[in-house]
Amino acid sequence: MSDSYAVFGNPIAQSKSPAIHRHFCEQTGEDMTYTKQLVAEGEFQTAADAFFADGGRGLNITSPFKLDAFQYADRRTPRAERAGAVNLLIKENDGSITGDTSDGVGMVNDMLNMGWELGGKKLLILGAGGAVRGVLEPLLGQQPANLTIANRTLAKAEQLVKDFHDLGELKACSFDDLAGRQFDVIINGTSAGLHGERVNLPANLLAPDSACYDMSYAAEPTGFLCWAEREGCKQLSDGLGMLVGQAAESFYAWRHIRPEVVPVITELRRKMTESKKKAS
Structure with missing residues (x-):
């Protein structure tokens, strides 16, 4: 069974993270799934506990839960401590959770x-x-x-x-x-x-x-x-390249492979332009 990852947020429908990580998987051949999950405010810990208990290996965190993720982590990287917020959770082999920031x-x-x-x-x-x-x-x-x-x-x-x-x-x-x-x-x-x-x-x-x-x-x-x-x-x-760049840092933290970002930025930009044309 492939390793499971997700992004938590509220709202979350607009998230491009699943598409970005799908591109990274196609590039690298990594076997993983990446989904987006709407989490009710006040329910972050419950949702994260359930995700990791079900075998989840890592999470990205977007608004409004970066402070919740900071508190949830068992340990935090020095840069996450400096930032005072976490957008990346990594489940270590011993079951503990490391919090980092990749923005x-x-x-x-x-x-x-x-x-x-x-x-x-x-x-x-x-x-x-x-x-x-x-x-x-x-x-x-x-x-x-x-x-x-x-x-x-x-x-x-x-x-x-x-x-x-x-x-x-x-x-x-x-x-x-x-x-x-x-x-x-x-x-x-x-x-x-x-x-x-x-x-x-x-x-x-x-x-x-x-x-x-x-x-x-x-x-x-x-x-x-x-x-x-x-x-x-x-x-x-x-900041589209920043979005893809932080996703690449997350992918590297989880899979220890650094994906190419430029082709992904180019493809996302193309799709955004197409959507804009259709809307007009």
Whole structure:
């Protein structure tokens, strides 16, 4: 019988994870099943216990259960401890559960796959929520010149600076304080602009040859990426590659084989474009 894996979330119908892992299995010849499971809020532990008791080998976790998964794990990797959340559970041979986070590594690998340079660059990340916390360690691991966290509530950005200051040069500011500054790479970690609304950021934020990355993804360019294009940015990406990249990290943690991500990103993008055309 093939090994069983799944993704837990609420909502979950929109999840592309089963399709991604199906592509990985076709590439590698691994014998495994991967499903998606809607879990009622407050029922995470019960659902996870039942999944692992039934022979499940690993789980991906999406909103709103990443904190539940953090608490559920018997042990956590250092990067998961830093992130304060878990999106990957691994059942070890002794039956214990290890919690990890693969979001940040997935995003950084996506940027590197596109040829973006992060080392020695001035980075700006917009937002200070859980999604941003989860990517700070891998970003700082690339040794940028500095990384600025901008958030509407300055105290939240300052807390992240406090929590991660030992990993590199970090600064906190409000959105209003961005005027007059320039950055080589800007990452949007907020939901602003996801549904097409206009994003208001100061002009001239982009240094020459800059790159802009939205951690969200959609069939249409996000409001943030539209802003970046209007500002003359040539290197643009949404977070679809981050989604595939974190899935690849999960697959590697479970199966000890690293799948190719570029063909999967290309295929998912093609299907998203087709769906958009049919809808219109």
